[in-house]
Amino acid sequence: MTPEICDSLSTVLEEAMHEVVQTCINQVPQLHFREIGIVKSVSPGIATITGLAGVGIDEMVRFQNGIFGMIFDIEEEYIGCIILGDSSALSAGSEVERMHRVMDVPVGDGLLGRVLNPLSQPLDAQTTPWFVERRPVEREAPPIMDRLPVTVPLQTGIKVVDALIPIGRGQRQLILGDRQTGKTSIALSAIKNQRDTGVICVYCAIGQRGESVAKAIAELRETNSIAHTIVVVAEAENGPGLQYLAPYVATAIGEYFMESGRDVLVVYDDLGSHARAYRELSLLMRRPPGREAFPGDIFYIHSRLLERATHLRKELGGGSLTALPIVETEAQNISGYIPTNLISITDGQLYLSPHLFQKGLLPAIDVGKSVSRVGGKTQLPAFHAVSADLKLFYSQFEELEMFSRFGTRLDEHTKKVITHGRRIRQCLKQSSSELIPVLDQIMILLALTNGLFDEITEESVYEVEKSLRKAVSEVPTDIVRCILDGKPLSSEDRQGILSIARTALTKCQGTSQAPL
Secondary structure, three states, X not given: OOHHHHHHHHHHHHHHHHHHHHHHHHHOOOOOOOOEEEEEEEEOOEEEEEOOOOOOOOEEEEEOOOOEEEEEEEOOOOEEEEEEOOHHHOOOOOEEEEEEEEOEEEEOHHHOOOEEOOOOOEOOOOOOOOOOEEEEOOOOOXXXXXXXXXXXXXXXXXXXXXXXXXXXXXXXXXXXXXOOOOHHHHHHHHHHOOOOOOOEEEEEEEOOOHHHHHHHHHHHHHOOXXXXXXXXXXXXXXXXXXXXXXXXXXXXXXXXXHHOOOEEEEEEEOHHHHHXXXXXXXXXOOOOOOHHHOOOOHHHHHHHHHOOOOEEOHHHOOOEEEEEEEEEOOOOOOXXXXXXXXXXXOOEEEEEOHHHHHHOOOOOEOOOOOEEOOHHXXXXXXXXXXXOOHHHHHHHHHXXXXXXXXXXXXXXXXXXXXXXXXXXXHHHOOOOOOOOOHHHHHHHHHHHHOOHHHHOOHHHHHHHHHHXXXXXXXXXXXXXXXXXXXXXXXXXXXXXXXXXXXXXXXXXXXXXXXXX
């Protein structure tokens, strides 16, 4: 046999062997490895597991009946797991599978207008929302060098907030007060006022009654504010695991829009329920209790949540995430454990007084106990010019009014201060269903600070306000553009607005049947 024939035969044999090997490989079934553990015990909201040696904190697992869980505690002999569902459906001895990924959430514009639970399952009887990607619910807060100062205002449409305790985009402003004082109403008003501003809103209900959540969602739908809002709900009927997870899910959703260069407002309603859910989980896991039975890291779970609210540098998108956490006080005790923790984390607080609420002074914001540590830096220059001294004057008025109740004879100057202060208080009253644009607020406050309201009775303040708001359309376009562009008002522009206000006041006095 010639060498050429031998070479050709060897080539044919190699090709044939290669085809045989490939056929064998294709016929071998693909092997999928699964890590399976066993449920050792089940308690309300938690389960202990054995057999998952390589699992990590915050990693997801799945039980036999499809319920998900999140690893919460790792000990030498067992693993503690939060049950994200109905724990009564589980029993000891059932299998649990490791999912090899940390707890994450889908994000994207497809979530806008939807009502979801913390597992992103729809609660609004619609299909599963489409999403762009999945993001872990726990992330590190942006470092200091990635942040910009908070300078852009977040208008709430509430006069007393925008004028005296302003909020900026990227700020963390706490809302606290006793139950039934209007905390949720202020947060919902802030959401509704962002309808035409391009700000994305996330409303996170934690441990609320189903009736209250349904009422809030219905209010957003009635005002067509649900279109720019994502609602994350963990009701009181849900387990503590979902309540603990809810605010982190809402923040992760908001961070997607923030890193895309958009402005986001997140409302946490409320973090007192969140703290109690975490305390329940920790005690079931036999973690040592501290003050009021809360675990030692209760401050950390809220600080790592709220520190994610910021204003990013332009190189990183330039977006912002504003946080409005809500917490309920007991018997007006703002020095409680959880309220003081949140006060020290946030950039200011809005305190709602039950006494003001009972008197009908709504919104019942106690100006003396409320503060914004960012302050006038977030206000438009024209707005800041007309409201800069208003808070100080109002606080002085409240002290003088209390002093005057003792029947002391007052001089004329003090009487004028009290009269002017009462007009301020009456002017700051506002219905929760009424949102006032920034130009209208500037017109009203400019007339107020220049004493135009001192000439009328307290009962006529609301009617005069409506006349002033109608007169805003008469303000020249160049002045309106100057205000909205963030430029300070000149003395001529101020006098021009005051002239329009005086004319509107005169017309109102002429057309009113009752004496002003």
